[in-house]
Amino acid sequence: MAIPYVDDAVNAIGIISIALLFKYMFRTIYVAYFGPLSKIPGPKLSALSAIPLLLRGAKGKRWHWYQRELRPKYGKIVRIGPDMILVSDKDIIRQIVVKEDWPKGEFYKIFRVAPHLHTLFSTTDKAFHKERRRLLAPAFSIKYIRSLEPYMSMCIRNLNDKIDSLIQENSPTDGAVIDLYRMMVNTTLDSIGETAFGGTFNMVKEGNHPLPKEVVVELSRRIRRNGFPILKPFIKSNRYLYDFSSELIRRRRQEAGTRRKDILQIILDAGEGEAALPDIDIYEQIIEFLIGGSDTTSFSTFFVLIMLLNHPSKIHKLIEELDNEFVDLPRNELPKHEKLKKLPYLNAVINETMRLWPISLDGGSGRSPTEDKIINGVLFPKGTLVLTNFYALQHSAEYWGNDVDEFVPERWFKDDIPYDAFYPFSAGSRNCIGQNFALLEMRLIISSLLRRFRFEDIPGQDYSDIVQFVTPSLAQNEYKVRAWNRS
Incomplete structure (x- = not known):
């Protein structure tokens, strides 16, 4: 019944x-x-759902979809999700990033350990960002970064000694096969450990510190947990990073006498009384700087060397510049950055590499208007996530000429350089706070290696097989070259 x-x-x-x-x-x-975005071209399925985007993002191939498929097919304005737009127009991007300085989109919340815990990178609140950047700015001033050069130099000497030992173990005549990509990753990790956290991770010498791997695991966990809330109960917490950072903070606060004035100490000293950063905020900033200070710099430095190895006339020209400038400096000694930063061809090589292989392969900065905006006849409704496609600007023949896809450092000596289509460190209030740090480290590594060693590329490897989840990396996580000591 x-x-x-x-x-x-x-x-x-x-x-x-x-x-x-x-x-x-x-x-x-x-x-x-x-809806308001219905007239913007793009894949039909993307207008209905963000699933195509999420699936490619999970594989680290979102950037390939944007740059190799969508932009060539649909043009400068592409709809990539129900409320997401990819923009590759120079004037619109400048309006968004520089002139109007739109806040970051809500998408960046997925990188937080908790929704309410903002960081310099993940915050969408312009007032919070301004205050946090003010507190941390002393750690990234030109004067302070200059004081970190001896720490960086020590890590780079370890790199040089490692390569030299491998050559001697194998054969000074035949040279040694080295994993150039892993060596760049390990060197920049050691450098950020030495300059930010009070000691090297010994990645170049030993290559087995657990911290770098744990950072990748934690980022993946956050993205899965915050991006797919239904999976939250099944994603286990990992206390390694929290315990590591907490112990680092505890030891530093208990140190007696003169404390090491590194980036960690500046973060600990930021603010006073109630304005001081809580430990959980310091923990988050430590993780953020570890990623920003290692992955991005190693990627760019690696590609500088690979571009040079694949263009013999360019590497010879740079070596000639370095040899002429430091003719009296023994090759096993590192040049000083004060001279390196003034070398025109070295800087042209770095700029050209960052133009071809920017850190923002997958679209650049994601911004959202706080009210409906119309720019150049395109409507951007309030809350829409707009990805400013810096990669597309830097690969546009319209802005750079027909040789846009070629490695031509000489273009940086022309009078008509389209700097408004070049965003290696983003722009506006959200530009990279660590750009001076990165450039100093890149110049030191590149100059020291090219002065001391001769490198040869090994055929059959694909350096364009790249994945990007947060920062870009080689899919195979290795790239080998042969190295000799220069005679």
Whole structure:
């Protein structure tokens, strides 16, 4: 015998479920085909769902989809999700990033350990960003970064000694096969450890510190947990990074006498009294600087060397510049940055590499307007996530000429350089706070290696097989070259 009120409840739940389903379907169809973004070209499925984007992002191939498929097919303005747009127009990007300085989109919340815990990178609040950047700015001033050069130099000497030992172990005549990519990653990790956290991770010498791997695991965990809330109960917490950072902070606060004036100490000293950063904020900034100070610099430095190895006339020209400038300096000694930063061809090589292989392969900065905006006839509704495609600007023949895809450092000596289509460190208030740090380290590594060693590329490897989740990296996580000591 049926119980009437149970049947009624079941029927009511069924009716409500069907109503909600129809409401969702109606809204999805409206947004896709009749909403404010409906006239923007792009894949039909992307207008209905963000799933195509998420699937490619999970594989680290979102950048390939943007740059190799969508932009060539659909042009400068492409719809990549129900409320997401990829913009590759120079004037629109400048309006968004520089002139109007739109805040970052809500998307960046997925990088936080908790929704309410903002960091310099992940915050969408312009007031918070301004204050946090003010507190941390002393750690990245030109004067302070200059004081870190001896720490960086020590790590680079370890790199040189490692390569030299491998050559001697193998054969000074035949040279040694070295994993150039891993060596760049390990060197920049050691450097950020030495300059920011009070000691090297010994990655060049030993290559087995757990911290770098744990950072990658933690970032992946956050993206999965915050991007897919339904998976949250199944994603285990990992206390390694928190315990590591907490112990680092505890030891530093207990040190007696003169404390090492590194980036960690500046973070600890930021603010006073109630304005001082809580330990959890310091923990988050430590992790953020570890990623920003190692992965990005190693990627750019590696590609500088690879571009040079694949263009013999360019590497010879740079070596000649270095040899002429430091003719009296023994090759096993590192040049001083004060001279390196003034070398025109070295800087041209770095700029050209960052133009061809920017850190922002997958779109650059994601911004959202706080109200409906119309720029150059394009409507950007409030809350839309707009990806400013710096990669596309830097690979546009319209802005750089028909040789846009060629490695031509000499272009940086021309009078008509399109600097408004060049964003190696982003721009506006959200530009990279660590750009002076990165450039100093890159110049030191490149100059020391080219003065001391001769390198030869090994055929059959693909340096364009890149994945990008947060920062870009080689899919194979290695790239080997042969090295000799210069005679």
